[in-house]
């Protein structure tokens with residue numbers, strides 16, 4: 773470790789991230805099993821999937837409330853405030869870097885600092901993820917766990933059906949996020965560096 777390494781991920785964030793990542797992976801696996809597994813060839817027995825999905829869902833929901841509170845009372849929340857100044861230019865610059873610049877060895881257009889640890893694309897996707905997609909999947913999931921709270925009909929469509937469709941759609945987008953997240957996290961001087969950072973808290977100095 774060098775003295776120029778940046779301490780970006782405090783202990784609470786790393787604990788939340790680890791539990792949340794494991795929970796979401798279990799939710800995706802059991803969710804796919806329930807949705808697509810046939811009775812004769814389930815990925816996992818249906819009842820087992822339901823139990824794991826419910827338990828992991830409750831853990832992720834509690835974790836989410838913890839994230840909201842800890843993020844708010846720590847300095848980390850400022851990383852999640854949208855910056856609209858030159859928004860599209862900055863998004864395009866970062867996208868160009870991911871598509872071309874990175875492969876040509878160009879320097880990062882938005883170097884990582886303690887004040888600004890996310891590049892514009894990361895900031896936008898983390899805000900969408902943590903303040904739109906995760907709360908939506910948690911709320912619709914709780915609705916499906918306690919269907920008596922769901923309104924019976926919305927425009928002549930069953931409320932439970934609509935909630936289930938919304939839940940699965942948001943789950944799909946979170947799965948998509950995860951694939952991109954894992955790829956983007958591997959970008960850098962060494963593909964494993966960022967994975968190490970989210971475990972030990974430090975971002976390597978020669979990779980800002």
Ligand code: HEM
Nearest residue numbers: 781785789792793796848898902950953956957966967970
């Ligand atoms: C196996 C699963 C996962 C791995 C290996 C992983 C890896 C990482 C890494 C390396 C970082 C730090 C670098 C960066 O900011 O890009 C990070 C940050 C982050 N990850 Fe993940 N992740 C996983 C799953 C998830 C899931 C399921 C979510 C949410 C649904 C998530 C949300 C986040 C957020 C919000 C941050 C930024 C935290 C902050 O600094 O405020 N990750 N992850």
